[in-house]
Amino acid sequence: MDQPIVSPRTKTRSPVVQQLLAEVARMDFADGYTRMMPAGCYTEPEFFAFEQAEVFSRTWICVGRVEQVAERGDCFAWEVAGEPILITRGEDGEVHALSAICRHRGEIIPCPEKGRALRCPLHFWTYDMQGRLSGAPRMGDAVAKLRQTVRLTALRIELWHGFIFVNLDPEAAPLGPSLAKLEPLWAGYEATGVIAVPPAMSDTPLPWNWKVQVENFTDAYHPEFVHHGTHDFAPSIMTGDGVRFTDMTPGDNAIVRSVPMKTPDGGMMNDGWGPDAAFPAIPTLTPEQRSRVTFAMLPPGMTMMFAPGTIAYTLIRPAGVTATYAGSDRVTYGGWLLPKSTIDLPDFRDRCAAVREGGGKIWAQDVPVNLGMQAAKNSRYLPEGIYGSLETTLQQFNVWLIEAYQRADKATR
Ligand code: FES
Ligand SMILES: [Fe+2]
Incomplete structure (x- = not known):
């Protein structure tokens, strides 16, 4: 039930993205990163979608600070690569990053009022602050089993000097x-x-x-x-x-x-x-x-x-x-x-x-x-x-971008 929510690497890229990646590859070998990134990397919606799927979904994104979830039951909502997420302080005292997508039929779950459980607004399935299902009204005998198996998707999290970073890629370094x-x-x-x-x-x-x-x-x-x-x-x-x-x-x-x-x-x-x-x-x-x-x-x-x-x-x-x-x-x-x-x-x-x-x-x-x-x-x-x-530093950023783009490109071959 806990599938990673990140979109799978697609084998096919749109012609626009393919062309831009080919241009970037030429920068790598011929230009020594001494030119700007191609203009389309800044203007093409399809290239932005590629970056969301392959850069923002596979790098560490800072979403906030531990002070924002100082006490058990605290929660704030954020978005990483277009994915709605919840940052919570769990019953275990730890900070958690959860996909906000309800495991019933996929409604987006908001942060609750302080002291309340996470509750889906559509059919009121409830989850604790660690994402474990606690209630599913009108589901009859199935509830006991659901409680054991259903939980909001947990995302990779790392704390760095009080900053909370999330990575949608389970395999990220x-x-x-x-x-x-x-x-x-x-x-x-x-x-x-x-x-x-x-x-x-x-x-x-x-x-x-x-x-x-x-x-x-x-x-x-x-x-x-x-x-x-x-x-x-x-x-x-x-x-x-x-x-x-x-x-x-x-x-x-x-x-x-x-x-x-x-x-x-x-x-x-x-x-x-x-x-x-x-x-x-x-x-x-x-x-x-x-x-x-x-x-x-x-x-x-x-x-x-x-x-x-x-x-x-x-x-x-x-x-x-x-x-x-x-x-x-x-x-x-x-x-x-x-x-x-x-x-x-x-x-x-x-x-x-x-x-x-x-x-x-x-x-x-x-x-x-x-x-x-x-x-x-x-x-x-x-x-x-x-x-x-x-x-x-601009050239260094280009190197960083080229590495990120080429990592994604090579992974599709
Ligand atoms: S979609 Fe969340 S309870 Fe139904
Ligand atoms: Fe400035």
Whole structure:
């Protein structure tokens, strides 16, 4: 009864997807990843469906934080690769990821009110927080047997520093080793202890492909030009210093750059990055961490910024080829890990508002360039692209994408 819900690898691909994968394969051997991904990867609904089935269904997707299911019986609903899922804190005290699809006839089950069981809205079959069937009205003598055999499909879950990651692929390699590069960053935050203020997700999707979203995040070249006035304090180019990249090894799932700040302990203020951070610097961080901001992309669904006063994170959930939900202090509100000492400050709400305002100003500068990048994917004059040294992370993202696409392609042969 517990079939994996991920769609099986299909042997056939649509001609559009086949053509794009062939183009990507040529990049691999002829171009050394030095050109942009083909435009169709950003514009073709069929290619988006391929990515949902083969990338988002087979990689670790961050869905939220353990604080969101702090107590037994807590629940929140999410979506991974178009699949409705429930994250629960079970009767056993553990965090569970369950498919929200009822095992009777497939209705979608919502989170219940606190203290109630999971209940399907159609015929009121009920399940406990670990997904085990507990009741099936009017099913007569069959109920006892059903209780023993029926349960909501359990999904792969992994906790990473309080973040909840889900993978629809039962055979996926574990997440932790793929993020080893980020481990040294955590000690100073965890020595103080940090608590999440989860992000609100945008009500309406952003009108561009998810890759445009994360490329904008990881691009160290654009801040000097797009973010004039809001990002000058954390520049990619600075005398005697500047952006630093990290190497990527196969299986690595963190694309990282760090930039210096003009003075230590800076952070987000109401007009962008600056010296008087609204969230105070965390004293247990290393001097290096208090003088730089580290931007980490965890493809395909998450980005993080390790700053002296906070770890700010964005969750990304694509809904269509040019429809991308996102939640963070840039786009909506929240998405912070903060020490209790910051959360307890009497003017904490004002500080949050200042960070949201500063992030919003940076975002307002990004929106038009993202719209432009997406629109240009339809142009007959679109170039193949040229990458400079400040665009290392974009090339690394291409390598990550090509590996993901080719893994899927090879598995069908
Ligand atoms: S579909 Fe869920 S109880 Fe019938
Ligand atoms: Fe930007």
